[in-house]
Amino acid sequence: MLIFAKNFILPKIGNIELPKFPLLLAPMEDVSDPPFRRLCKIHGADLMYSEFISSEGLIRDAIKSRKKLDIFDYERPVGIQIFGGDEEAMALSAKIVETVQPDLVDINFGCPVKKVVCKGAGAGVLKDIDLMVRLTKAVIESTHLPVTVKTRLGWDNDSINIQEVAERLQETGIKALSIHGRTRAQMYKGEADWTEIAKVKANPNIEIPIFGNGDIDSPEKALEYKKKYGVDGIMIGRAAIGNPWIFNQIKHFLKTGEHLPDPTLAERAEAAKNHLTWACEWKGERTGILETRMHYTNYFKGVSHFKPYRQKLVTSDNLSELIDILDDVSQFENLEI
Incomplete structure (x- = not known):
């Protein structure tokens, strides 16, 4: 009831x-x-x-x-x-x-x-x-x-x-x-x-x-x-x-009653990049990098062939390198949602 x-x-x-x-x-x-x-x-x-x-x-x-x-x-x-x-x-x-x-x-x-x-x-x-x-x-x-x-x-x-x-x-x-x-x-x-x-x-x-x-x-x-x-x-x-x-x-x-389109790979990468950038601005670069690592899997959940990029994202300690990786992710055609 x-x-x-x-x-x-x-x-x-x-x-x-x-x-x-x-x-x-x-x-x-x-x-x-x-x-x-x-x-x-x-x-x-x-x-x-x-x-x-x-x-x-x-x-x-x-x-x-x-x-x-x-x-x-x-x-x-x-x-x-x-x-x-x-x-x-x-x-x-x-x-x-x-x-x-x-x-x-x-x-x-x-x-x-x-x-x-x-x-x-x-x-x-x-x-x-x-x-x-x-x-x-x-x-x-x-x-x-x-x-x-x-x-x-x-x-x-x-x-x-x-x-x-x-x-x-x-x-x-x-x-x-x-x-x-x-x-x-x-x-x-x-x-x-x-x-x-x-x-x-x-x-x-x-x-x-x-x-x-x-x-x-x-x-x-x-x-x-x-x-x-x-x-x-x-x-x-x-x-x-x-x-x-x-x-x-x-x-x-x-x-x-209708669905918005799912976020594109580029939109996911942009969100992850913003999250990382803002975290570094607020917490400091070292802490921001470390604490954002837990979020990458969630941003790219369901993306095929993402594992190599995830490994780079969770091991790099360099902000510029991480930004470059996320820019690459948004453009790679072999990644599919």
């Missing part, structure tokens, strides 16, 4: 006006940095978030945490996501976040990785809704920015509590809620269950925008889930890695 949502809620977060049925880029550790966000923005992402940032790290003035606060005007609207399990630390970190003037602050109550959960943060907070509420209140009371939350269905299948979580977080004053349709126990395995997300959206007491997350990897699926589950928008994570075009592809399909 399908669960149909109540009347459509305009996708507005505080004073941030979003287009009808916005597409959000999910915050992903070691992925959602400024170079990657820039590519996704160019290709249609409506709202993006930083990588998640440790509240304790911000307070300690940790270099890595501070670096994640970098945002740029061309990204807007953009939110900075924080996580932690201590109310005072979350409040103080929200004040620090406010100084760089993002459009919103997002709280991560969904990260399932052990090193975060063991600190009583991320998805670890799903086992204690009262703590979740206190942490959220602490952030809201310490900033003038709109506060949103990203979370999961519950800790495991025996403790799915997203219905209670949604109502109680709305009462604290959050302006939107993004829900990943898996439990913490699932990590990223199995299928995401959007029926629970639809129940939240259909709840007559819920007045804030509800965004669904999990398993959206094609325009067809985006349209199906939009119709079937009635959410206000979709958050896309892993499907955007190496494929920033997915946002405009979905938008075009929702509008026309």
Whole structure:
């Protein structure tokens, strides 16, 4: 039985006006940095978030945490996501976040990785809704920015509590809620269950925008889930890695029912080259080269005879050489998609 949502809620977060049925880029550790966000923005992402940032790290003035606060005007609207399990630390970190003037602050109550959960943060907070509420209140009371939350269905299948979580977080004053349709126990395995997300959206007491997350990897699926589950928008994570075009592809399909052409080999090479260049500008050449290596396989997924070029891309430490390799890739006729 399908669960149909109540009347459509305009996708507005505080004073941030979003287009009808916005597409959000999910915050992903070691992925959602400024170079990657820039590519996704160019290709249609409506709202993006930083990588998640440790509240304790911000307070300690940790270099890595501070670096994640970098945002740029061309990204807007953009939110900075924080996580932690201590109310005072979350409040103080929200004040620090406010100084760089993002459009919103997002709280991560969904990260399932052990090193975060063991600190009583991320998805670890799903086992204690009262703590979740206190942490959220602490952030809201310490900033003038709109506060949103990203979370999961519950800790495991025996403790799915997203219905209670949604109502109680709305009462604290959050302006939107993004829900990943898996439990913490699932990590990223199995299928995401959007029926629970639809129940939240259909709840007559819920007045804030509800965004669904999990398993959206094609325009067809985006349209199906939009119709079937009635959410206000979709958050896309892993499907955007190496494929920033997915946002405009979905938008075009929702509008026309037709597919945009797949990116050409030249367009893939240009995206990879931009990613590399912007990463080097932001992180420094050495770090930019090393951290971009993980993306090449994704940009050229499905390209035949690419292996020799991939080997060069992941072994070269010279920026000019890497640019030349990507220029060559875009022109070689023996490479096919």
